[in-house]
Amino acid sequence: MSLHVQFEGITKRFGPVQVLHGVSFEVQPGTVVGLLGENGAGKSTLMKILAGHEQPSGGTLRIGGQPVAFAGSREAEAAGIVLIHQEFNLAEDLTIAQNIFLGHEKKRGWLLDDAAMRAEAAQALAQVGLAVSPDTPVRRLIVAEKQLVEIAKALARRARLLVMDEPTATLTPGETEALFNLMARLKAEGVTILYISHKLDEVERVTDGVVVMRDGRFVTRAPTASLTRREMANLMVGRELADLYPPKDPPPPADTPPLLRVQGLTVPGWAQDIGFEVRPGEILGFAGLVGAGRTELFEALLGLRPHTVQQLELAGRPVRIRSPREAARLGLTYLSEDRKGKGLHVDFGLKENLTLMALARYARPWLQPAAERAAMQQAVQDFGIRTGTLDIPASSLSGGNQQKLALAKVLHPDPRVIVLDEPTRGVDVGAKRDIYGQVQQLARQGRGVVVVSSELMELVGLCHRVAVMRAGCLMAVVQGSGLTEEELIAHATGTREH
Ligand SMILES: Nc1ncnc2c1ncn2[C@@H]1O[C@H](COP(=O)(O)OP(=O)(O)OP(=O)(O)O)[C@@H](O)[C@H]1O
Ligand SMILES: [Mg+2]
Incomplete structure (x- = not known):
């Protein structure tokens, strides 16, 4: 049969x-x-x-x-x-x-x-x-x-x-x-x-x-x-691929004032009293098993979930964030792991998706189709989005190309801190390399980048420091020579207790 x-x-x-x-x-x-x-x-x-x-x-x-x-x-x-x-x-x-x-x-x-x-x-x-x-x-x-x-x-x-x-x-x-x-x-x-x-x-x-x-x-x-x-x-x-991860830049000096400072963030049922900092030029990873609360933590930070927080500062200023749009205005954007549900408006066109978050920049006071189109062409080039035409809904892009569009979308408002949740999910090896290169470039421009990923190799290959969560708690932040796959697994699964 x-x-x-x-x-x-x-x-x-x-x-x-x-x-x-x-x-x-x-x-x-x-x-x-x-x-x-x-x-x-x-x-x-x-x-x-x-x-x-x-x-x-x-x-x-x-x-x-x-x-x-x-x-x-x-x-x-x-x-x-x-x-x-x-x-x-x-x-x-x-x-x-x-x-x-x-x-x-x-x-x-x-x-x-x-x-x-x-x-x-x-x-x-x-x-x-x-x-x-x-x-x-x-x-x-x-x-x-x-x-x-x-x-x-x-x-x-x-x-x-x-x-x-x-x-x-x-x-x-x-x-x-x-x-x-x-x-x-x-x-x-x-x-x-x-x-x-x-x-x-x-x-x-x-x-x-x-x-x-x-x-x-x-x-x-x-x-x-x-x-x-x-x-x-x-x-x-169809060609010989070079190494997947670019060589790491040195981390910013430890006394650099952070771009994002979070203290005592609690998301009921998901995360307990979490604190961390991201400095300009830094790539901070978040590791953990699925269900450890990483996505929920950042969704809360963006105002998408009920939460309490003791202190939240962006570039040294205390802020309150009630929605992703407000966060974008303050210079913080978030790439959702759920690109279909929360990331892209799949029925909208590519251009609309790209510019939706940056509407304020385009509506002055009317929409500028030419500027929108130019921005889209730039994004297609920068992110290697493969599509025959720009005039299709986002749902017609292949899975990996939707991911690239989602990434282009969160970078379009020119944020200072970017949180990328599973940025390479569904992306082929060549495009993965490109995304890693882009993440590094973002850090080099003095932005703070947070990468949430279930691929430990990716965190080890890319990040300066990696925070590990387990069952809603921050277990450890590893860096330098302690940043290995084994170490991350040990903290994520709780086989290493302090
Ligand atoms: N309904 C559609 N209208 C226009 N183009 C489409 C449509 N569906 C798919 N395409 C295009 O067909 C090409 C192949 O897409 P497909 O989804 O088959 O790729 P894939 O190999 O599955 O890629 P991935 O690894 O990213 O999932 C892409 O360029 C995509 O944009
Ligand atoms: Mg596919």
Whole structure:
């Protein structure tokens, strides 16, 4: 019971822009295949075609040797093909159970069989290791939990071919482990898995073979065991990549007055009495397991959550911040980890997204379309945003390019302190390097940069000092030779007590 998939010369055009240029390869049933490629290479688009979310402009998709043309995802699901979206596709106002059965509601006679749906949803949640009630509204879940609901939804649809588009981007190491176990079980049952990820260590671990795409074209395929990670990265970008992290600048002298000073910040239920400082020219990291309270801490700082604070100073002046807009006016901006929910207005155009936070600068007293356009072109260039045209909604950008746009957006108001929450999530290795270079540049310009990240290597490679949080408390601030992955893990998991 498995599916043999063949792509034959698949092309895809969005209006004038061609994003797939005749992609051909096949997928052996019952294997786990990694799909690699830079941001915008066309991975998600190809998978959306396979799963019936998009129709190809040309070429043939064959399943079990037969040409198929899915008019929608429902038809693909009937054939056993399910896509777990990179950008979540959940209805925020519905419960988990309602989401899992949306469009596939179970009925008893004429009535919805709520009990059966809740029971089956609970079972799927248990399989993915998410311990929440199926009656919870999706709105209340954090990003990692939404990801697990997406996976549970696919399981409940009894997929024989599962496409996972960056499923671990928001998961903790423990949740990732659980997912890998689940994948191994599914594979043993004959399920074929197509796995998209920018985390090459995972690709190395879970896939049997990899397919590499570049600029909308098939480049090569190879057994995973025959490639090193570095070779994978080079195949993706089509050139030899230099080192990921730029050499660190020396930290600012310890007696430099801080740009941002926080004392006694408490976010009920999330963070307890947190204090820290960021100096001009400094890159301060925040490490911790998912759920340690880092995101909630900064959301509170920006006025997005109820909190109390003893002292908050920006550039030496006591301030009160009630909203991100107010913070931006004071020179502090925040890149949300939830780029779809809180970061970008995905239905708005690229330009509108970029300039929304800096409206005051453009409205004098009317909007200046020419200035807006010029700013956008500059941002596209500076941040390497790949798009055929500027006149599309943000939702049409590839995942990694949405992330770059979100980054451009928080830097546009010219802030003095920038908080970046998971700035490289979903971003390919080449673009990661660019972002690290940009972060360093920001610090060099005398700004203060805070980087919240779940990738410890990233914090070690980039930051001058790293604060570690665990269960809402600040456990330690490490720097210098103490700044190692092992040290961060020890504090984050509580295996090192002082
Ligand atoms: N609806 C759309 N309208 C216009 N362009 C689109 C649309 N959907 C995707 N694109 C473009 O197609 C190209 C490929 O995007 P795709 O999402 O497939 O990339 P990807 O390989 O998944 O990248 P990432 O690693 O960033 O997720 C991008 O340039 C993107 O902007
Ligand atoms: Mg994608």
